[in-house]
Amino acid sequence: MRELIKESIIDLKKTDGFIYVTADGKKIDLHEAAARGIAVTPVNPKDEVIKKLEAAGLHLTDSKFLNDLNDLIAELSGKAASKSSGKRRSFSDAEKSKIIEEWKKVEAAGKKTKAAFAREIGVGYQTFINWLRG
Incomplete structure (x- = not known):
């Protein structure tokens, strides 16, 4: 094929x-x-x-x-099908903290870039960077 x-x-x-x-x-x-x-x-x-x-x-x-x-x-x-309704997703502070904790593990392992990680979790790159600075 x-x-x-x-x-x-x-x-x-x-x-x-x-x-x-x-x-x-x-x-x-x-x-x-x-x-x-x-x-x-x-x-x-x-x-x-x-x-x-x-x-x-x-x-x-x-x-x-x-x-x-x-x-x-x-x-x-492992990616959700893109059936977005066009609405933004809001993340609670707890969710953001959990995502940042997960990023720290991924970063320590050196497996992904920030951009790839942000795409994987369905968050814009700049939004993710802002969370890290947060």
Whole structure:
């Protein structure tokens, strides 16, 4: 699956515009086809990539499938799915203290940056810095 995704990315990056396909389905350069008098059909490379991915079971044009896939990734990575209502979350002083205590442990272990820790707990970097100064 990983190889298919990598190939798809390469296919999309290496073409600018359409690719041209002969009657027997082989890709050919437009200038070469014209020089040799071969009839070609223009094909959008995105359509070809989508067909390959769908054949492998990745329906990336289906928004429900994408939502489910994003939810799965969020669950596997331990991050809550981003279904934010746009409201700010308030933290009590006790919660802030607990978070700062946790940061001190993480910092002592040297495992994460402040920015990564703030992202992980769902707090803006500057807010987290202000708590530390607090």
